[in-house]
Structure formats: C-alpha cells, structure tokens
Amino acid sequence: MTSAVLASLAGSLYAHYLTFISPGSFSIFYSLQVVTMVLIGGLGSLWGAAFGALLLTVLPELLHAVKEYNVLVYGLILMAVLIFFPQGLSPGIAGLLARRKEGSLSAPRQGAP
Numbered sequence: 001m002t003s004a005v006l007a008s009l010a011g012s013l014y015a016h017y018l019t020f021i022s023p024g025s026f027s028i029f030y031s032l033q034v035v036t037m038v039l040i041g042g043l044g045s046l047w048g049a050a051f052g053a054l055l056l057t058v059l060p061e062l063l064h065a066v067k068e069y070n071v072l073v074y075g076l077i078l079m080a081v082l083i084f085f086p087q088g089l090s091p092g093i094a095g096l097l098a099r100r101k102e103g104s105l106s107a108p109r110q111g112a113p
Contacts, residue, residue, distance in 0.1 A: 040081055042088025051090050 015021050033056070041052020059077065063070045085092030 036078070040078065040089060042090035042092075044087070045090055048088050048090030052088065055089070 018025070037052040037056050038049045039052070040056060041050065042048025059074060060070070063073055066073055081089060
C-alpha cells in the first residue's frame with residue numbers, strides 16, 4: 001500500500017511539473033530503462049535503485065568519447081554487471097567490501113596450492 005501512495009504522489013508531481021500527460025510519455029522503452037536501473041542497482045534496497053538510476057543516467061554521457069561504439073559499450077557494461085553481479089551492483093559491492101574487510105580476498109585459501 002505504501003508503494004501505491006508513493007507512486008500516486010510521484011505521478012501527481014510529474015503531471016504538475018509537465019502540465020500535460022500523454023501515453024507517449026510512458027513508452028515501453030522508458031519502462032524498460034526504469035526496470036534496468038533497478039536491476040543494475042539492486043532489487044533489495046532503495047539506495048541500490050538510486051545508484052542504478054544514477055549510473056545509467058551518467059553512463060551515456062561518459063560514452064560520448066566512443067561515439068560509433070556507444071551502444072555496444074553500453075550493452076557490454078550492462079551485460080558484465082548482470083553476469084558478475086546478479087543481485088545488482090549495490091549488494092555485490094557491499095559483499096565484496098565485507099569479504100575484503102574479513103580478509104578473504106587478500107589471503108589465500110588454506111587448502112589452495
């Protein structure tokens with residue numbers, strides 16, 4: 001129920017800001033972009049979703065240096081994040097930092113040659 005209240009508040013503010021709403025404002029591509037932001041950041045946390053939104057908003061601007069391969073590099077980065085961090089970047093990085101703090105990343109395993 002809380003999410004419905006927040007969604008209605010966001011929609012009301014968006015309508016007030018634009019002063020006009022049409023179905024074209026909410027295309028399938030926009031919906032996919034929002035879902036991708038949440039997946040990249042992490043489904044379980046608000047900060048993860050915000051981090052994913054920030055990353056996917058800034059990333060196209062950073063890729064202007066490789067104009068011809070912009071879409072390719074963007075796709076490769078998304079694919080790498082989804083393969084190596086399936087829970088999202090926020091939980092994945094938190095897990096890496098926790099393991100590093102414990103020392104499991106820097107110290108070799110006892111049974112390893």
